[in-house]
Amino acid sequence: xxxxxxxxxxxxxxxxxxxxxxxxxxxxxxxxxxxxxxxxxxxxxxxxxxxxxxxxxxxxxxxxxxxxxxxxxxxxxxxxxxxxxxxxxxxxxxxxxxxxxxxxxxxxxxxxxxxxxxxxxxxxxxxxxxxxxxxxxxxxxxxxxxxxxxxxxxxxxxxxxxxxxxxxxxxxxxxxxxxxxxxxxxxxxxxxxxxxxxxxxxxxxxxxxxxxxxxxxxxxxxxxxxxxxxxxxxxxxxxxxxxxxxxxxxxxxxxxxxxxxxxxxxxx
Amino acid sequence: xxxxxxxxxxxxxxxxxxxxxxxxxxxxxxxxxxxxxxxxxxxxxxxxxxxxxxxxxxxxxxxxxxxxxxxxxxxxxxxxxxxxxxxxxxxxxxxxxxxxxxxxxxxxxxxx
Numbered sequence: 001x002x003x004x005x006x007x008x009x010x011x012x013x014x015x016x017x018x019x020x021x022x023x024x025x026x027x028x029x030x031x032x033x034x035x036x037x038x039x040x041x042x043x044x045x046x047x048x049x050x051x052x053x054x055x056x057x058x059x060x061x062x063x064x065x066x067x068x069x070x071x072x073x074x075x076x077x078x079x080x081x082x083x084x085x086x087x088x089x090x091x092x093x094x095x096x097x098x099x100x101x102x103x104x105x106x107x108x109x110x111x112x113x114x115x116x117x118x119x120x121x122x123x124x125x126x127x128x129x130x131x132x133x134x135x136x137x138x139x140x141x142x143x144x145x146x147x148x149x150x151x152x153x154x155x156x157x158x159x160x161x162x163x164x165x166x167x168x169x170x171x172x173x174x175x176x177x178x179x180x181x182x183x184x185x186x187x188x189x190x191x192x193x194x195x196x197x198x199x200x201x202x203x204x205x206x207x208x209x210x211x212x213x214x215x216x217x218x219x220x221x222x223x224x225x226x227x228x229x230x231x232x233x234x235x236x237x238x239x240x241x242x243x244x245x246x247x248x249x250x251x252x253x254x255x256x257x258x259x260x261x262x263x264x265x266x267x268x
Numbered sequence: 269x270x271x272x273x274x275x276x277x278x279x280x281x282x283x284x285x286x287x288x289x290x291x292x293x294x295x296x297x298x299x300x301x302x303x304x305x306x307x308x309x310x311x312x313x314x315x316x317x318x319x320x321x322x323x324x325x326x327x328x329x330x331x332x333x334x335x336x337x338x339x340x341x342x343x344x345x346x347x348x349x350x351x352x353x354x355x356x357x358x359x360x361x362x363x364x365x366x367x368x369x370x371x372x373x374x375x376x377x378x379x380x
Contacts, residue, residue, distance in 0.1 A: 021358045022366065025376045060366075062373025094368045120364040128367045177365045204347045207359035237348045249352035 006039055013050055027057035028066070040073075048074060055087055059094035067091050082108065086117055093125065099150040101125060116171070119164055126157025127181060157181075170201055179211070188219040206235045206250040213257055222261050229258035276338035283331035290324040 004012075009030050016027055031054030034040065040047065055070035071091055074084045085108055092101040105122040108115065132153035158181055165174050175198040182191035195212040202208055213228030233239060236251035273281075294316050301308050301315075308315045344350070 019358050020361045020363050021355075022361050022363070024372060028376065056368075059368050060370070060372045061376035063376070063378055090368055094373070096369065117364060124365045124367060127365070128369065173362045173364050176360065177362050180362075204351070205359065206351050207354070207356055210356075211360070235348060236352060249354070250356065251352070253356070 279334035
């Protein structure tokens with residue numbers, strides 16, 4: 001792996017950018033290889049996207065010094081860029097300074113209220129804070145009390161997310177996030193309705209239909225779950241279809257779901 | 269690491285050389301005919317000897333065959349085939365809403 005050429009590493013990083021999986025440690029490893037080879041001193045156009053990618057991955061892997069270095073490099077090159085400002089906010093989040101991050105994002109939103117990426121980070125900040133009703137139970141913890149004092153709560157995040165989706169209807173990630181927030185609170189009917197909006201926006205994607213089917217199953221709506229699981233298997237053209245490793249596609253998971261539903265229906 | 273070029277690459281190189289050679293011979297023959305004052309009977313519309321025309325056509329066909337042979341494999345166009353390559357981790361990742369304060373900072377921290 002360390003003997004791979006620079007162009008191989010760059011291709012791999014470009015693949016990771018389009019793939020949208022969450023494996024920050026791999027990105028950081030590749031980024032460190034590149035920096036050790038001194039590639040960061042060259043000035044290609046790709047350098048800046050790679051720096052941004054490595055900086056966000058470094059925050060998730062706890063390597064805040066690397067993230068700071070990348071961010072300062074980007075800030076000197078692009079002084080007033082909203083993307084760099086977003087990155088600096090993410091670094092603040094990673095350092096644990098949530099109130100600072102909240103202030104930073106709100107400042108940026110005051111300057112430009114149409115920046116959806118900043119709004120999404122602010123929503124994430126709210127959603128990953130404890131819910132406002134739980135602070136009475138955890139009095140001793142300093143972090144909980146500071147975030148509650150700063151006005152960060154999960155309910156506020158939920159409210160902001162619903163407002164955001166009212167304005168920007170076709171945000172697929174937003175609907176998916178809303179569904180998972182409701183599911184996390186145990187509100188499965190609301191989660192199901194959020195997923196139905198998602199299905200309107202991306203009807204070709206069997207994974208969203210699978211998510212809908214699994215939520216219907218959790219809710220106890222077995223006829224709906226059965227219909228949807230079969231529909232996913234039909235969409236994926238069978239159960240065993242997939243790439244060479246056989247791990248791709250939603251067909252197999254949907255088939256397992258259909259088996260579960262048929263087991264329940266027999267016992268009813 | 270030195271490696272042999274693929275058969276398709278070899279075919280492309282050879283066919284291209286022969287094709288260029290046919291073009292050069294055609295130019296040379298026309299020049300010589302002009303200086304010698306000789307009129308060459310036209311075959312297939314151009315006043316060139318048959319062997320040069322045959323060389324040009326055959327080398328072009330071989331060049332086209334080589335180019336098609338060396339092309340990357342075709343990808344499928346249906347949604348089902350595209351979706352069968354994706355995995356659920358990439359579909360449900362929701363990167364814009366990703367929480368960065370998780371145990372990744374503990375698991376992957378620099379070991380001092």
